[in-house]
Amino acid sequence: MHIPDGFLDTKTWVALSAVSTGFVALSVVRANRKIGEKHVPLMGIMSAFIFAAQMLNFPVAGGTSGHFMGAVLAAVLMGPFAGTLIMSIVLAVQCLMFADGGITALGANIFNMGVVGSLSGYLIYFLLSSAIKGKTGKLIGIFIASWASIVLAASACAAELALSGTIALNVALPAMAGVHMIIGIGEALITTTVLTLILAARPDLLELTKI
Amino acid sequence: MISIKELVFKYPDGHLALDGINLSVSAGESVGIIGSNGAGKSTLLLHLNGTLRPTTGTISISSLPVDDRNIRAIRRKVGMVFQDPDDQLFMPTVSEDIAFGLLNLGLPENEVKEKTDAILNRFGMSAYADKMPHHMSLGEKKKIALAGILVLEPEIIVFDEPTANLDLHSRKDFIEILKGLKQTRIIASHNLEMIARVTQRVIVINKGKIIADGPAKDIVSDTALLETNGLM
Amino acid sequence: MISIKELVFKYPDGHLALDGINLSVSAGESVGIIGSNGAGKSTLLLHLNGTLRPTTGTISISSLPVDDRNIRAIRRKVGMVFQDPDDQLFMPTVSEDIAFGLLNLGLPENEVKEKTDAILNRFGMSAYADKMPHHMSLGEKKKIALAGILVLEPEIIVFDEPTANLDLHSRKDFIEILKGLKQTRIIASHNLEMIARVTQRVIVINKGKIIADGPAKDIVSDTALLETNGLM
Amino acid sequence: MEYHLIDTYSKRDSLLHRLDPRTKIIVFLGLIIMIVLTPPKQFITFGQYGLLILGLVILSRIQVWFYISRALLVMPFVLMIVIFVPFLKEGQTAFRIDFWFIHAQVTHEGLIVCWNALVKSVSSVLLITLLVATTPFNDILHGLTHLRIPRVLITMVSFMYRYLFVLLDETERMQHARLSRWFGGYIRRQIKVIGNMIGLLFIRSYERSERIYASMLARGFDGSIRRIDNLKFRAADAVFAAVIVALLTIIWETYNL
Numbered sequence: 049m050h051i052p053d054g055f056l057d058t059k060t061w062v063a064l065s066a067v068s069t070g071f072v073a074l075s076v077v078r079a080n081r082k083i084g085e086k087h088v089p090l091m092g093i094m095s096a097f098i099f100a101a102q103m104l105n106f107p108v109a110g111g112t113s114g115h116f117m118g119a120v121l122a123a124v125l126m127g128p129f130a131g132t133l134i135m136s137i138v139l140a141v142q143c144l145m146f147a148d149g150g151i152t153a154l155g156a157n158i159f160n161m162g163v164v165g166s167l168s169g170y171l172i173y174f175l176l177s178s179a180i181k182g183k184t185g186k187l188i189g190i191f192i193a194s195w196a197s198i199v200l201a202a203s204a205c206a207a208e209l210a211l212s213g214t215i216a217l218n219v220a221l222p223a224m225a226g227v228h229m230i231i232g233i234g235e236a237l238i239t240t241t242v243l244t245l246i247l248a249a250r251p252d253l254l255e256l257t258k259i
Numbered sequence: 260m261i262s263i264k265e266l267v268f269k270y271p272d273g274h275l276a277l278d279g280i281n282l283s284v285s286a287g288e289s290v291g292i293i294g295s296n297g298a299g300k301s302t303l304l305l306h307l308n309g310t311l312r313p314t315t316g317t318i319s320i321s322s323l324p325v326d327d328r329n330i331r332a333i334r335r336k337v338g339m340v341f342q343d344p345d346d347q348l349f350m351p352t353v354s355e356d357i358a359f360g361l362l363n364l365g366l367p368e369n370e371v372k373e374k375t376d377a378i379l380n381r382f383g384m385s386a387y388a389d390k391m392p393h394h395m396s397l398g399e400k401k402k403i404a405l406a407g408i409l410v411l412e413p414e415i416i417v418f419d420e421p422t423a424n425l426d427l428h429s430r431k432d433f434i435e436i437l438k439g440l441k442q443t444r445i446i447a448s449h450n451l452e453m454i455a456r457v458t459q460r461v462i463v464i465n466k467g468k469i470i471a472d473g474p475a476k477d478i479v480s481d482t483a484l485l486e487t488n489g490l491m
Numbered sequence: 492m493i494s495i496k497e498l499v500f501k502y503p504d505g506h507l508a509l510d511g512i513n514l515s516v517s518a519g520e521s522v523g524i525i526g527s528n529g530a531g532k533s534t535l536l537l538h539l540n541g542t543l544r545p546t547t548g549t550i551s552i553s554s555l556p557v558d559d560r561n562i563r564a565i566r567r568k569v570g571m572v573f574q575d576p577d578d579q580l581f582m583p584t585v586s587e588d589i590a591f592g593l594l595n596l597g598l599p600e601n602e603v604k605e606k607t608d609a610i611l612n613r614f615g616m617s618a619y620a621d622k623m624p625h626h627m628s629l630g631e632k633k634k635i636a637l638a639g640i641l642v643l644e645p646e647i648i649v650f651d652e653p654t655a656n657l658d659l660h661s662r663k664d665f666i667e668i669l670k671g672l673k674q675t676r677i678i679a680s681h682n683l684e685m686i687a688r689v690t691q692r693v694i695v696i697n698k699g700k701i702i703a704d705g706p707a708k709d710i711v712s713d714t715a716l717l718e719t720n721g722l723m
Numbered sequence: 724m725e726y727h728l729i730d731t732y733s734k735r736d737s738l739l740h741r742l743d744p745r746t747k748i749i750v751f752l753g754l755i756i757m758i759v760l761t762p763p764k765q766f767i768t769f770g771q772y773g774l775l776i777l778g779l780v781i782l783s784r785i786q787v788w789f790y791i792s793r794a795l796l797v798m799p800f801v802l803m804i805v806i807f808v809p810f811l812k813e814g815q816t817a818f819r820i821d822f823w824f825i826h827a828q829v830t831h832e833g834l835i836v837c838w839n840a841l842v843k844s845v846s847s848v849l850l851i852t853l854l855v856a857t858t859p860f861n862d863i864l865h866g867l868t869h870l871r872i873p874r875v876l877i878t879m880v881s882f883m884y885r886y887l888f889v890l891l892d893e894t895e896r897m898q899h900a901r902l903s904r905w906f907g908g909y910i911r912r913q914i915k916v917i918g919n920m921i922g923l924l925f926i927r928s929y930e931r932s933e934r935i936y937a938s939m940l941a942r943g944f945d946g947s948i949r950r951i952d953n954l955k956f957r958a959a960d961a962v963f964a965a966v967i968v969a970l971l972t973i974i975w976e977t978y979n980l
């Protein structure tokens with residue numbers, strides 16, 4: 049889902065760079081206001097954690113494999129804006145070190161995974177876990193939120209490629225959304241298992257200061 | 260049992276970790292591998308169950324060459340106990356962790372449960388079945404990690420630094436367990452005292468090469484050899 | 492120098508880690524703290540620079556009580572070398588890591604650079620200045636972690652398992668460094684041999700209590716004492 | 724894990740290595756943007772960019788195979804486009820494929836989209852690679868600090884970069900341990916196991932961050948991290964930037980013709 053340079057036209061990447069810069073700036077302001085001394089190393093370690101967790105591939109049907117994205121997990125553990133920051137940094141470092149995603153497309157990639165993925169996922173989780181009480185609500189919430197975050201991020205990616213005239217929407221959207229509806233199940237199962245483990249081992253870690 | 264011929268391993272960055280290892284181990288032997296940090300001990304161990312594959316050279320376990328075709332059979336024969344049990348115990352509870360390998364073998368659930376209970380009982384740890392490994396002491400975690408391997412009934416068990424970081428009490432305890440095992444054992448460590456107590460044969464490696472191979476008591480008392488290889 | 496009176500510490504989960512510790516250490520002493528895993532060694536160390544605070548009891552360093560008002564002065568006086576150097580070397584390069592504490596003291600940049608260069612030179616590690624800790628061996632990381640503390644010129648240095656996981660060569664090297672230090676040293680470990688070589692006085696703790704306190708050679712040779720406290 | 728390939732090159736010495744990271748960040752970013760903004764049919768211009776990149780590669784004195792292997796990293800995405808677009812894009816037929824059961828037409832418009840994506844993504848990867856292969860990551864961070872990237876972000880990246888390798892090693896060891904008791908099959912359980920591993924990795928990472936925080940406090944950490952850097956604009960930086968700007972102006976002039 050990491051768009052390289054050259055796949056988006058000028059109006060699209062410029063606009064998305066502006067939008068993402070806005071969200072990142074907003075997150076930075078919120079972080080500066082709420083971040084405690086203790087969060088200084090924590091936020092960096094969490095970015096490394098998401099990056100490392102993304103290295104664990106799981107098999108998807110047909111010999112292909114997917115990997116964990118982690119936007120919803122980061123948002124639920126650290127707060128939605130922290131999720132945006134963490135995903136932005138992971139994407140920026142992946143772009144620089146692994147040539148995963150382009151520089152001019154960085155804004156679009158941050159928008160898809162860091163903004164759409166993290167914020168929409170958090171919103172869904174928040175609504176569902178408030179509506180259904182207790183552990184069940186949290187687990188159902190994170191399952192649906194993680195699945196949706198993948199599908200929404202992939203759809204946003206398809207829409208951007210279509211707006212740029214690279215692939216027609218009627219091809220890109222069904223293809224991207226369809227594949228990611230399956231990959232999303234993997235994301236949802238993984239994220240739910242992670243939350244179950246944390247609830248059992250260190251439930252206090254769900255009560256960290258949220259940004 | 261284990262037969263390694265001219266094993267050379269180069270990491271992708273060009274670092275030559277193993278430089279022509281030849282080694283055979285017979286069934287039931289207990290072999291210590293000693294060498295300083297970075298000598299190539301862990302790299303060698305990871306070849307024994309096919310986690311790493313030779314750059315050149317061959318390895319076979321009970322006459323089966325270690326390759327993609329045999330990998331499942333190899334992993335059944337060779338159990339690995341890693342240095343840090345936190346790397347090995349990733350299931351939420353002790354009993355789930357021990358069941359992990361058994362379920363992967365496709366055993367039916369009642370049999371899995373029986374075997375899990377039996378091994379916990381043998382280690383005197385039945386009370387730990389539903390505990391989370393995360394909250395246990397290092398010595399307890401080490402035992403559970405070993406139990407998760409033993410329950411699979413491997414023919415060979417490979418240990419990487421089995422007593423590192425253990426306090427003396429847990430170390431004694433674990434050494435007794437190591438001595439009581441009947442399987443072929445390969446034990447890598449830089450703790451000479453432990454190696455002397457649990458193995459009959461010792462191999463010294465340095466810079467990816469086997470420098471010496473002989474009876475444990477001869478090697479451990481050969482101060483000149485140990486000193487030149489950074490072991491004293 | 493260090494004076495601890497009736498120190499009791501309970502973790503938030505209710506676990507009683509320290510149960511009435513009384514201890515005084517004079518300037519220039521080198522004191523070993525031995526005890527099995529979970530005896531309370533690390534908990535005690537974390538009280539010495541105010542990272543943890545007593546549930547009841549008092550601690551003072553050079554007559555300064557350890558409290559929020561004095562915390563900066565306390566941390567200047569007490570340097571801590573943690574067990575895992577990866578937890579301590581958090582800056583991207585060696586020289587930036589050593590500079591971290593100096594810059595926090597408010598020293599001007601040229602002085603920071605001078606001191607950083609001098610300490611690296613003293614450890615024979617000038618070539619490492621721009622290296623990433625990730626590319627270094629455990630022994631090298633341990634030395635850099637110590638350099639980052641020594642450069643702050645503390646009066647007391649606290650070590651948690653300074654030689655854990657080191658191979659014999661690096662261990663020897665580090666023991667020589669430990670012996671050469673002039674500062675008051677508190678060294679927690681369950682490695683009796685190392686403790687016997689680098690300290691004059693040894694304290695045995697078990698279940699949060701001081702069981703024995705005496706000259707190193709007496710304690711280390713008292714097999715009955717060591718055995719009842721899980722150290723042999 | 725052997726993820727530090729890039730660092731092996733950043734400590735070498737060449738004209739490009741010696742430049743101030745700020746110069747390189749601005750010049751390379753500018754170049755990438757120029758290339759991305761160039762209309763796809765300016766074939767000569769792309770050829771000129773190619774020569775410029777080649778020149779920079781020669782200046783950097785890094786092996787060519789390294790570049791080629793890096794450029795291949797974008798291939799999966801490029802391939803996805805190459806497979807679909809030429810056939811699906813409507814427009815003038817360029818040629819037809821009639822092979823066995825495949826009967827498809829490839830359009831000029833489709834080929835242009837492919838070319839555009841391919842040439843730009845590959846050029847961009849080459850330039851990004853050149854930047855990170857000639858600049859230690861830490862210097863890039865110092866450069867970005869001076870270029871007004873918020874400190875929170877720089878600190879996060881700095882910690883991330885330091886501990887990424889530590890966590891990747893942890894992940895790899897867990898992966899080895901998992902595979903040594905893995906005998907195949909059972910996708911659903913495998914996903915659950917990965918979930919548990921990630922959960923454990925999170926708890927371990929959190930606990931590590933607590934230990935790091937304690938060690939920071941022990942050395943007088945008060946909430947802000949102070950750093951010194953040795954960044955200096957030199958004459959070489961000015962000359963380098965001027966030459967690149969001049970070359971770009973020439974390229975720009977020729978394409979306006």
